[in-house]
Amino acid sequence: MALEAVRVAGGPGWSIDVSRDTLTREVKRLVWQNSSGFPISLTIRRANASRTFNAGTTSGQVNVPAGYVWDEIAAGLSVHLTYQ
Amino acid sequence: MALAFTAPSPIAEVSDVDASSYTTTGTAGANNKLYLITVENSHATAPALPTLTHSGGLTCVEIANSVASNRRVTLFRALKTTGVSAGTFTADAAGATQTSWSVVVDESNTEVDTTGTDGAGAIVQSDTSAGSGTTATGNLAAFADAVNNAAFMATMNNLNSPITEEAGYTELADLGHANPTRRVETEYKLGEDTSVTSTFSSAAWHCIAVEVKAAAGAAAASLLWNPSVFPLRNL
Numbered sequence: 001m002a003l004e005a006v007r008v009a010g011g012p013g014w015s016i017d018v019s020r021d022t023l024t025r026e027v028k029r030l031v032w033q034n035s036s037g038f039p040i041s042l043t044i045r046r047a048n049a050s051r052t053f054n055a056g057t058t059s060g061q062v063n064v065p066a067g068y069v070w071d072e073i074a075a076g077l078s079v080h081l082t083y084q
Numbered sequence: 085m086a087l088a089f090t091a092p093s094p095i096a097e098v099s100d101v102d103a104s105s106y107t108t109t110g111t112a113g114a115n116n117k118l119y120l121i122t123v124e125n126s127h128a129t130a131p132a133l134p135t136l137t138h139s140g141g142l143t144c145v146e147i148a149n150s151v152a153s154n155r156r157v158t159l160f161r162a163l164k165t166t167g168v169s170a171g172t173f174t175a176d177a178a179g180a181t182q183t184s185w186s187v188v189v190d191e192s193n194t195e196v197d198t199t200g201t202d203g204a205g206a207i208v209q210s211d212t213s214a215g216s217g218t219t220a221t222g223n224l225a226a227f228a229d230a231v232n233n234a235a236f237m238a239t240m241n242n243l244n245s246p247i248t249e250e251a252g253y254t255e256l257a258d259l260g261h262a263n264p265t266r267r268v269e270t271e272y273k274l275g276e277d278t279s280v281t282s283t284f285s286s287a288a289w290h291c292i293a294v295e296v297k298a299a300a301g302a303a304a305a306s307l308l309w310n311p312s313v314f315p316l317r318n319l
Contacts, residue, residue: 006153007151008150008151008152008214009148009149009150009151009212009214010133010148010149010151011146011147011148011149011210011212012145012146043223045215072152072153072216072288075215076213076214076215076216077213077214077215078211078212078213078222078223079148079211079212079213080209080210080211080212080223080224080225081148081209081210081211082208082209082225083204083207083208083209083210084205084208084209084228084297
């Protein structure tokens with residue numbers, strides 16, 4: 001299984017990648033870099049399901065349960081920052 | 085007076101001409117107003133993260149961007165209390181030719197928080213979301229001020245057909261282009277909304293929602309006692 005990192009969102013001091021299977025496009029991990037100083041919350045969605053993760057460190061990754069396909073059709077991702 | 089945005093957007097322009105930058109024809113810029121600028125750019129692969137400059141003294145700071153294989157939407161903020169005059173905005177991809185550009189400039193009134201640098205104090209939170217379907221949803225947390233702050237959202241999809249604002253919102257811009265097909269829409273509403281939406285024919289979508297902070301003392305609605313109209317009486 002080969003994985004590729006796909007940049008999906010970013011801002012000053014932070015970026016979010018999905019690491020997905022190159023063939024099935026199923027998301028295996030969410031990967032973040034965050035030196036913004038602000039907390040980030042990540043929510044990945046698919047039909048009738050979602051999972052939320054806190055990206056509380058400057059860099060890291062979290063495994064995503066099976067079934068989240070990132071192909072611009074099936075999955076969705078929200079990235080939330082609070083500045084104040 | 086309450087926080088509000090100018091409707092329609094002072095600048096809303098699109099171009100599907102291949103170019104490494106785009107400068108608006110329209111101008112905007114004034115002191116003590118928040119500018120939220122939505123920039124869309126496309127490229128067959130890896131669309132550039134653009135910079136944005138203003139010829140009238142504003143410094144544009146990225147809030148967030150959402151990117152897919154061939155398109156990107158970026159929301160910038162800008163605000164200064166002095167030295168601003170009306171000017172053009174230039175989105176720039178540092179020499180990398182993009183296949184399309186959209187620039188939408190939204191302008192608040194002066195009832196916005198002016199603290200911080202370049203509008204930093206005016207943005208309480210942001211949500212950057214992407215998905216596919218007929219509804220884009222920006223997911224915000226409970227507002228710092230549920231009455232006086234405002235919800236603002238920029239939506240971009242890869243289908244050039246109208247985008248409809250959520251009920252109760254004021255749509256500020258809704259425009260698109262072909263080759264490639266893209267659409268950009270902006271909307272705002274005074275008061276808390278933790279689930280900001282826009283709707284359209286099914287498409288892949290991106291949205292960036294923010295909570296905009298009102299100036300201290302800004303009032304969504306005010307009841308002022310006017311003694312000439314309602315004189316005090318001894319009952």
